[in-house]
Amino acid sequence: MAAWLLAVVAALSACDSAADPGSDTSGVRAPTGPTRLEALPPRTDLIDAQVVQWRSWRSVDDRTLEVTVTAGPADCYGADPEVTESETAVRLRIRVGLLPEAAGKECPAIAKESVVPVRLTSALGNRTVEPLS
Template structure:
């Protein structure tokens, strides 16, 4: 009989690495209601870049956007973003990796649509959002 307490961890982000698309410009979309909202986590393990597929304007705040990308389940995986801004572009880099509390634990390799809110230094205005 299998002992459920003796589970082996699944390699944390190997399946998610295939989600890097490389599209330079995400598309502007209405906020997807079905996406899982993540909180920025800078302390991820085995983090790797993912492509932002789309972005939305956060209602009531011209200096905030929500970026949408593929991640793993929020019980095991998190995201970290950095933003570089010029007068004409906002370049976003998102990485997905294992949360510190999930290191060494068995995690399912489900792929989920995720959202991360980002605060900009200035309102987006007419600037282009790009993957970095």
């Protein structure tokens, strides 16, 4: 797998430098297309769950949001979204904690951006999305 990845990077670097002869070929460019963030599983049985600030959100469909948070890897951590809906606003609080099945395993201490799926009881429409305090 690593050899395949290196071959792809080398091929892309060669294509990039061929397209722009004056470009710097000493490094590898970061991908420019959209990347798919890992989804944290929504759970209510998390261990030591803490409220985290969410950064952004996007509408997946009329009743589902994806909220961006920083957390550990999804095989160790989950999220417990709390939603309050009114006619004018959707208010969100996200708690992140350890999955019960990950309590005995070694989880890497890394922070990464992930998304939390949030299901609304009614369509978002023109309502605002804001933090629940």
